[in-house]
């Protein structure tokens with residue numbers, strides 16, 4: 374039998390890396406989307422809907438898969454009953470008018486409903502709670518609600534920073550600790566408040582200079598230009614803006630003792646965790662530090678009181694301490710330790 378090269382050729386490197394990879398297309402509304410369900414061992418795949426331009430459909434699928442895999446680790450490490458998933462909508466085909474966008478979101482919702490609850494979508498970069506209401510109107514179960522999870526994400530990052538500072542310098546609290554916050558948005562601005570309330574000193578950077586200035590003025594911090602943010606001498610660098618801030622090009626320029634922030638995909642590749650270790654920089658894995666938002670989503674679905682939510686998000690501090698101590702003992706990077714812990718929980722549930 375001859376196999377057609379077209380059939381035999383791999384689609385792209387990670388084509389079979391997810392439990393389920395679904396390509397959605399609806400020419401009538403302009404919808405082109407990919408849903409990556411990474412793993413549902415612990416429960417339905419929880420993860421946001423991202424909408425942005427992609428260079429190619431393969432690039433969109435690869436991003437969905439990579440982000441979905443990170444969601445599996447995040448949910449498992451946080452002890453939540455969810456697997457990991459993510460979807461991306463290719464912005465190139467999305468109509469610019471409100472009615473066209475609404476029709477596309479409804480169609481996306483009907484596709485997601487057809488997955489039978491295996492995927493629980495929420496808000497992510499480029500989508501809003503209004504979009505997700507339309508997705509829900511088509512029968513899909515969605516996880517977002519009117520409460521913005523960002524303050525809870527900020528609280529989790531704050532707890533991770535506290536733990537990392539205590540671990541790194543055997544310090545008691547954050548008094549006079551200098552934290553550089555990249556991104557004065559929903560998470561960064563609240564994180565700044567928590568840090569300053571705890572006695573820390575902050576430097577803020579944002580590509581929107583007005584936003585950085587407003588936060589710095591309100592909290593008594595200073596502003597640094599976006600180009601220079603990663604090389605400021607400080608105790609803690611907190612990336613709360615874009616992905617892949619720590620890269621082969623930037624890692625040698627870092628002048629901090631700790632990297633801990635909200636941005637997903639902080640490291641350009643996993644090997645950089647070893648470089649940070651060799652440079653004596655304590656790295657808190659992003660999927661550990663930024664889990665406050667998914668904990669809030671779960672708490673909302675379960676009807677938790679605020680006290681319970683504060684305690685669960687606060688537990689990120691203990692977990693960070695455990696991960697950093699175990700990494701030291703094992704002589705590995707915290708990324709490896711956190712990943713092994715999260716994967717171990719998934720594997721144990723699978724048995």
Ligand SMILES: NC(=O)c1ccc[n+]([C@@H]2O[C@H](COP(=O)([O-])OP(=O)(O)OC[C@H]3O[C@@H](n4cnc5c(N)ncnc54)[C@H](O)[C@@H]3O)[C@@H](O)[C@H]2O)c1
Nearest residue numbers: 522523526556558559560579580599613614635636637666
């Ligand atoms: N919001 C959440 O609950 C949550 C949860 C998990 C992870 N995250 C991640 O945390 C990060 C921040 O989330 P957010 O909700 O605060 O986003 P946001 O859009 O509200 O804020 C991001 C800010 O970063 C700024 N920015 C963009 N590029 C920049 C650059 N190169 N240098 C400096 N500033 C830059 C933007 O102008 C904006 O003010 C994102 O990477 C997001 O994926 C957020």
